Amino acid sequence: MSPSSLRSLVALALTALAVPSPAAPQEWSGIYPELAYFNNEGECGTGAVVPWADRLWVITYGPHLPYGSSDKLYEITPDLQQIVRPESVGGTPANRMIHKESNQLIIGPYLIGAEREVRIIPPKLMPGRLTGNARHLTDPANKIYYATMEDGLYEVDVRTLAVKGLIKEIMNKPKPGQTAEVSPATITSTLSGYHGKGLYSGQGLVILANNGERSPKALLDPTIVSGGLGSFNGEGNWSLIRRNQFTEVTGPGGLTGNADPAKDPIWTVGWDFRSVILMVMEDGKWTSYRLPKGSHSYDGAHGWNTEWPRIRDIGEEGSRLMTMHGLFWKFPANFSSKHSAGVTPRSAYLKVIGDFTRWQDRLVFGCDDTAKSEFLNKRPAKGALAGPGQSQSNLWFTALDAPDKLGPAIGRGSVWVDEPVQAGVPSDPFLLAGFAKRAVQLQHDGADATKFTLEIDERGDGQWKSWREVSLKADETTQWVEIPATVAGPWIRAKADRDVAKASVTFQYAAKDERITERGTLFKGLSKAGDSSSQGAFLLTRGANLRTLSVLAATVTPDQTTIGEAYELSADLKLTKQKDSEVAATVQKNTPIPQGIITADEASVIFEEAACAGACPARLRRLRTRCSPAARSARHAKSAPNATCSKPMALSTNSPR
Incomplete structure (x- = not known):
């Protein structure tokens, strides 16, 4: 090498060293404002968050945009610089999977290679709100499935990007020029429900979950039958498995698919007005369990409030992290009907999480934070407060143990609610483990004396033992039964000794609350009441x-x-x-503050508003919340271990359901 060449090389190296690296963005409580993403739609949710090729990849979605939108595909560098990919076409995507054989990340309509090259399937060729991916039943090395939120199904060649329609959506009528499908589906979905969520394959089937219903009643009454879980065997249409609202569908293989698709279990989680539903499929047979709800904010027969609950591997040996109805859950990686122990609550949250992952030894949650559209959020307590000027969301970075350190877990749920029960037929198993305070309320119709038997599965192996029998007289229709901490086991169930026209069994749980009563430093900047x-x-x-x-x-x-x-x-x-x-x-x-919503008297502060407008049930029409010394004392009473001073009380006499 000549001296001049050497000098040039040294100068180039020194120049490279002199170029300052981009400054790390500022962060507050795990939020980096400079990583916020925006669109021009009524909502800007996070559809998927996946680490791939030394980057974190994120897609956003707007509401009901099957033919594209202003949403983007984002590439986040290790030093937290945000790159907006020019290939972005938007839409309403929330699908993601890793295809091992071709070494590609599939996220939304994008297929990303190991060198971060991005290929795209345009919405014209594959229209729909893309909600899930699954491995192909007969050619998994070369093809995958895409499902849409309107129960449509596509087959895609991951090498050539050729798209073949298998099942046509139940709605979404394109305008002229919006679509140019090469091989469109010829049959229309017959699956009950809509608002598709998870998709997964195994045991010779493709399983699709949806969690909504398209009817005016679904906007008002969360107790109606809604949603559906369906299967596809490679030919024809969907077959209905269960008529309830379901969200996540996955298995031990997570984003890459099950390692042994013929034998590995498939899990799905959903809910109805009673409680959360957890199901597992083994050898083509489904087994059902029930979990308590940490919050009812995610209810709604329309299905709009949940977004995408997930079960994901975050690097915890033998365990997965599950989000569902306001609780972080520990979910065993080997969950099956013979090994069902280990599902426990971790902590409570009140946030809409679209997806999450582990990246650079932190957890990253993709959220749905700020929507310009109000959807159903019009109520007196909000008054004339304007919505945000532009929809936006962000990533939330936390320590790995954050899911154990948020709000104290609470849970409530039922196996029966005012419904017919046959003598000797047990209920679904209901979660028993993971809560410090536990109680169950038993209720019958008063037609005759009734004996309820409560049984425990002590090891999660499906073997049941009687724990307690509770006998109620005909005129003694209700009894509250505390469950001592010494009663161990993952699951509990109930049965009655006679046919009951209307029976209810409802569980109330609370974790140990270790928060202190002193004012924390976090709230030092807030005004005090006086x-x-x-x-x-x-x-x-x-x-x-x-x-x-x-x-x-x-x-x-x-x-x-x-x-x-x-x-x-x-x-x-x-x-x-x-x-x-x-x-x-x-x-x-x-930003006018609504008047007349909050008042006070000598006993308490009162919050009062109409809970819904129009033809809603009378029992929901007016809610009144009081915080009194008596209620605070009742919180510690043995007869009501979960009472709080802010419990809403319906002002009508209709019995709640």
């Missing part, structure tokens, strides 16, 4: 792709609220005073 004056602000998310937050300062006293200066907050948390007086006027106009 403060005579407080500094606050009215907040309004701006639109027009400005990606900033309007902040209207205010001084608050018990008698009045005094408006101050207007500011703009950017993603890097720079607060800039606004000179334009119209900014303050706009924020004030769109």
